[in-house]
Amino acid sequence: MKTNNPIIDSMLEAQATALNNWMDSAKKMQSSLTSGNIPHEGQGILKEWFEKQTAILNSMQQNSTSAFGNNNQNPQEFFKNWLNTQTTYAKQMTDFNQSILNSFNSFGKPAQDYVSNFTTSNNAWTNIYNSFMHTLNTSYDSMSKNINGTFNKDIFSNFVQGNQVYTKMLEFFQPMITSMQKGQFNLEEFKNYFTANNYQHLTKQMFGDFYTGGNLKEFYDTSLNQVQNFFTNQNNLGKEYYAQVQNISKEFPHLFTGNLDKVKDMFANKDNVFAKTFEPLLQMSGAGKEKENIEALIALMDKVTEYSVKQTELQNKLQNTMRASVENVAKEYSEKFQNPDFTKVPEAQELYNEWIKTNEKLFGELFASEEFSKVKGETMNLAMDVKKHFEKQFESVLSNFPVVLKSDVEELQKTIYDLKKQVKELQGKLNIAGVSDLLDDEKSSKKGKK
Amino acid sequence: MKNLFEEMGDVSRKITKSFESLNNLKEVEIATTPKTAVYSEDKLTLYRYDRKTEATYKTPILIVYALVNTYKMLDLQPDRSYIKNLLDSGFDVYLIDWGFPTRSDRFINMDDYVNGYINNCVDHVRKRNRVEKINILSICQGGTLSVIYASLFPTKIKNLVTHVTPIDFSTNEGLLFRWSRDMDFDKIVEGFDGLVPGDYLNQGFDMLKPMMKIQKQQTLAASLEDEAKLTNFLRMEKWISESPAQTGECFRTFMKELYQKNKLIKGELEVGGKKVNLKNLTSPLLNIYATEDHLVPPASTIPLNDHVGSKDKELYSFKGGHIGVFVGGKSQKELAPAVVAWLAKRDK
Numbered sequence: 001m002k003t004n005n006p007i008i009d010s011m012l013e014a015q016a017t018a019l020n021n022w023m024d025s026a027k028k029m030q031s032s033l034t035s036g037n038i039p040h041e042g043q044g045i046l047k048e049w050f051e052k053q054t055a056i057l058n059s060m061q062q063n064s065t066s067a068f069g070n071n072n073q074n075p076q077e078f079f080k081n082w083l084n085t086q087t088t089y090a091k092q093m094t095d096f097n098q099s100i101l102n103s104f105n106s107f108g109k110p111a112q113d114y115v116s117n118f119t120t121s122n123n124a125w126t127n128i129y130n131s132f133m134h135t136l137n138t139s140y141d142s143m144s145k146n147i148n149g150t151f152n153k154d155i156f157s158n159f160v161q162g163n164q165v166y167t168k169m170l171e172f173f174q175p176m177i178t179s180m181q182k183g184q185f186n187l188e189e190f191k192n193y194f195t196a197n198n199y200q201h202l203t204k205q206m207f208g209d210f211y212t213g214g215n216l217k218e219f220y221d222t223s224l225n226q227v228q229n230f231f232t233n234q235n236n237l238g239k240e241y242y243a244q245v246q247n248i249s250k251e252f253p254h255l256f257t258g259n260l261d262k263v264k265d266m267f268a269n270k271d272n273v274f275a276k277t278f279e280p281l282l283q284m285s286g287a288g289k290e291k292e293n294i295e296a297l298i299a300l301m302d303k304v305t306e307y308s309v310k311q312t313e314l315q316n317k318l319q320n321t322m323r324a325s326v327e328n329v330a331k332e333y334s335e336k337f338q339n340p341d342f343t344k345v346p347e348a349q350e351l352y353n354e355w356i357k358t359n360e361k362l363f364g365e366l367f368a369s370e371e372f373s374k375v376k377g378e379t380m381n382l383a384m385d386v387k388k389h390f391e392k393q394f395e396s397v398l399s400n401f402p403v404v405l406k407s408d409v410e411e412l413q414k415t416i417y418d419l420k421k422q423v424k425e426l427q428g429k430l431n432i433a434g435v436s437d438l439l440d441d442e443k444s445s446k447k448g449k450k
Numbered sequence: 451m452k453n454l455f456e457e458m459g460d461v462s463r464k465i466t467k468s469f470e471s472l473n474n475l476k477e478v479e480i481a482t483t484p485k486t487a488v489y490s491e492d493k494l495t496l497y498r499y500d501r502k503t504e505a506t507y508k509t510p511i512l513i514v515y516a517l518v519n520t521y522k523m524l525d526l527q528p529d530r531s532y533i534k535n536l537l538d539s540g541f542d543v544y545l546i547d548w549g550f551p552t553r554s555d556r557f558i559n560m561d562d563y564v565n566g567y568i569n570n571c572v573d574h575v576r577k578r579n580r581v582e583k584i585n586i587l588s589i590c591q592g593g594t595l596s597v598i599y600a601s602l603f604p605t606k607i608k609n610l611v612t613h614v615t616p617i618d619f620s621t622n623e624g625l626l627f628r629w630s631r632d633m634d635f636d637k638i639v640e641g642f643d644g645l646v647p648g649d650y651l652n653q654g655f656d657m658l659k660p661m662m663k664i665q666k667q668q669t670l671a672a673s674l675e676d677e678a679k680l681t682n683f684l685r686m687e688k689w690i691s692e693s694p695a696q697t698g699e700c701f702r703t704f705m706k707e708l709y710q711k712n713k714l715i716k717g718e719l720e721v722g723g724k725k726v727n728l729k730n731l732t733s734p735l736l737n738i739y740a741t742e743d744h745l746v747p748p749a750s751t752i753p754l755n756d757h758v759g760s761k762d763k764e765l766y767s768f769k770g771g772h773i774g775v776f777v778g779g780k781s782q783k784e785l786a787p788a789v790v791a792w793l794a795k796r797d798k
Contacts, residue, residue: 149476149477151477151478151684151687151688151691152472152473152475152477152684153472154691155472155670155684155687156468156469156472158667159465159468159667159670159671160465161667162663162664162666162667162668162670163461163464163465163667165664165667166461166667167461206660206664356661356664356665359660359661360659360660360661363660363661364660367625367657367658367660368625368628370628373628373629373631373632374632376629376632377629377631377632377633377634378632380633380634380637380638381633381634381637381638383641384634384637384638384640384641384642385637385641387641388637388640388641406643410556410643410644413553413554413556413557414557416554417557417558420492421562424566
C-alpha cells in the first residue's frame with residue numbers, strides 16, 4: 001500500500017525489508033541453535049544480517065534525503081539513530097545466543113550453574129527487550145509525526161503503547177518459557193527473579209495515572225531550597241529538619257517501588273524532628289510575610305507528605321495485584337508442566353490472553369474491595385487538598401504584585417453567573433406568549449375568520 | 451513458543467501495518483445525520499434533525515443525553531444510528547447538545563439544567579411544533595435529569611422513555627456507586643476549580659473494566675486489514691475521545707445528593723427550591739435497562755417504575771451492556787423499533 005508521502009513510503013519499504021531480513025536471520029539462528037552449530041555459524045549470520053541492514057538503511061537514506069528538506073527533519077540524525085538501534089540489536093542478539101548456548105552446555109550440571117545461566121540468559125533477553133522498547137519509543141515516535149490527522153496519530157500512539165504492554169508481558173514470561181523449553185522450570189526461582197521495580201514498571205505502563213513521583217520530587221526539591229534559604233537567614237536553625245527532608249527528596253522516585261513501611265518510617269521521622277525542633281524555632285523567628293510564607297510552605301509539605309504515603313499505599317496495592325497476577329499465571333503453567341503429558345509450551349498470545357483474564361479478575365476484585373475504595377478516596381481527597389494548598393500559596397506570593405488573582409476571577413465569574421440568571425428570569429417573565437396562549441390565539445383567529 | 455525475534459518481528463510488523471492503514475485513512479466522521487440548530491443558550495445548542503417529508507407522528511421527540519461524553523453515540527454511523535432510526539420511522543426529532551462547558555460555567559447547577567435549559571428547550575419544541583406536550587427520550591444521567599424534570603413539569607410531557615438511567619443509588623453492584631461513598635466531592639469540585647474534567651471521569655470508567663483499554667489494541671490489530679472494520683473501530687474511539695467536562699456545581703449536587711444520599715428516590719431532593727416528588731411523574735413511562743450494564747447496574751434503574759405516579763409504565767430488558775443499547779446490531783434491529791412502536795401507540 002503506497003502513501004502520498006515519499007519519506008513514509010521509503011520508511012515503510014525499508015522497515016518491511018529490514019523485518020524480512022531480521023526474520024530470515026532469526027530463522028537461520030534458530031536452525032543453527034537446534035543443530036548445535038551456533039558457535040560456528042552464529043557470527044556469520046549476524047554479520048550477514050548486519051550488512052544487509054546497513055545496505056537497506058543506506059538505500060533508504062539515498063532515496064528520501066531530498067524529500068526530508070520539506071519536513072524540517074534532520075535525515076542524518078534520524079538514520080544515525082536508527083542505525084545505532086540496529087547495531088545495539090546485533091550486539092544483544094549475540095549476547096543472547098551466547099547465553100542460550102551456555103544454558104545448553106550447563107544442562108545436567110549443579111543447580112547453581114543452572115541458576116547462574118538462567119539469570120544471564122534473562123539479563124540478555126532484558127537487554128534485547130530494552131533495545132526493542134527503545135525502537136518503539138524512538139523510531140515509531142518519529143513515524144507518528146508524519147501521520148495524517150491528530151486523531152489517527154493518537155490512535156497510532158495508543159496502539160504502540162498497547163504493544164509495549166504486550167512486549168512488557170513477554171519480558172515477564174520469557175524466562176518461564178525459556179526454562180520450559182529446556183525442561184527445567186522452577187516456580188520459586190521464577191518468583192524471585194523479579195523485583196518490586198519490575199512490577200512497578202509493568203503496573204505503571206497500565207495505570208500511569210496513579211504514578212506522579214516525578215512531580216513530587218520537583219516539589220520537594222524546590223520547597224527544600226526555600227526552607228534552606230529561610231533557615232540560613234535564621235542563623236542555620238533547624239538543620240536537622242532540613243537533613244530529614246533532604247533525605248526524603250533523595251529517595252524520590254524510589255519511594256514508590258513498594259516498601260510502604262519504609263516510606264511511613266521516613267515520613268514519621270521527618271514529622272518527629274519537625275515537632276521537636278521546628279515549631280519552637282519558628283516561634284522564635286521574627287514575624288513577617290517571609291515567616292508566613294514559610295509556615296504555609298511547611299504546611300503544604302506536610303500535606304504532600306500525607307499524600308505521598310497514601311499514594312504509595314495505593315500503588316502498592318496495584319503492584320501487589322500485578323505480582324499476584326503474573327505469579328498466578330506462572331503457577332497455572334507450572335502445574336501443567338508437572339504433568340508428564342505436558343508437551344506444548346504455550347504461545348505468547350495464549351499467555352497474553354491468560355494474563356489479561358487473570359488481571360481482569362484480580363484487579364476487578366481489588367477495585368471492588370472496601371479497602372481499595374477507601375484508599376483511592378483518601379488519595380484523591382489528599383491530592384485535591386495539596387492542589388488547593390499550592391494555589392493558596394501562589395496567591396499569597398502573587399498578592400504583592402499588580403496581577404489579577406484566580407480568586408478575583410472566580411468572584412467575577414460568580415457575579416456574571418448571578419447577573420445572567422437574573423436576566424434570564426426577567427426574560428422569562430416578559431415572555432408571556434407561552435404555548436397555551438399561542439394555541440388560544442390560533443383558536444380565536446380561526447373563530448374570527450369564520 | 452515462537453522464536454523471540456519472531457515475536458518482536460510480529461509486533462513491529464503490526465505497528466508498521468497500523469501506521470500504513472491509519473496514514474492512508476481519512477479522519478473518521480461521526481454524527482453525520484443532517485440537522486439544523488434551532489435554539490441556543492450559553493454553551494447549549496438545540497438541534498432539529500432535517501426531514502425530507504412531514505413527520506407522520508404528531509408528538510415530537512426531544513432527546514436529553516447525559517452530561518458525560520456526547521450525544522454522538524446515538525448517531526455513530528448511518529447504519530448504526532438510533533437517531534436515524536427514529537427519524538426514518540416518522541418522528542420529528544430534536545436533540546440537546548450540551549456543548550463543552552468551560553471554567554466560566556462552573557456555577558451552572560442542577561436547577562439551571564432542569565428548570566432552565568431543559569425547560570427552555572421543551573418550551574421551544576412545544577411552541578415550534580404547536581403542541582402542549584412532547585415526548586422525552588433520555589439517556590443515562592440525562593435520564594435522571596429528565597425524570598426530575600418530568601416530576602416537576604408533568605403537564606409538558608406526553609411520554610417519557612429512559613435508557614440506562616440511574617435512579618436508586620443505594621445499590622452496591624456498581625463500582626462507581628461504591629467508590630463515590632469514600633470521596634469528598636466538595637474537595638474534588640474545588641480541587642478542579644469548579645470544572646470536573648472529562649479525562650478524570652473517563653479514568654474512573656476505564657477502571658470498571660481494567661483490561662479493556664489494552665484488549666482494544668488487539669481489536670485494532672485484528673481490524674487493520676479490513677477498512678470497514680477499522681473505520682468502525684475508529685468511530686467508537688472518536689466518540690470516546692470527545693469528553694466534555696462537567697460544571698462543578700451540577701456535579702457536586704449529582705454526586706452528593708444522589709450518589710451519596712440517594713435523595714431522589716427518598717423524595718428528599720430539592721431542585722431550584724422545589725421538592726422533587728416522583729409520584730408527580732404521571733406520563734406513560736418506558737424504562738429501558740441493560741442486563742450487563744457495569745456503569746449503571748439494573749438494580750439502580752429498575753426501581754424507577756415502583757416510585758413514579760404513572761399508571762402506564764413498562765420495563766424493557768435489553769440483553770447487553772451500557773453502550774450496546776445504542777450501537778449494537780440488536781439495538782438497531784430490536785430496541786429502536788420497540789421504542790418507536792411504544793411511542794406510536796401513545797401518540798394520540
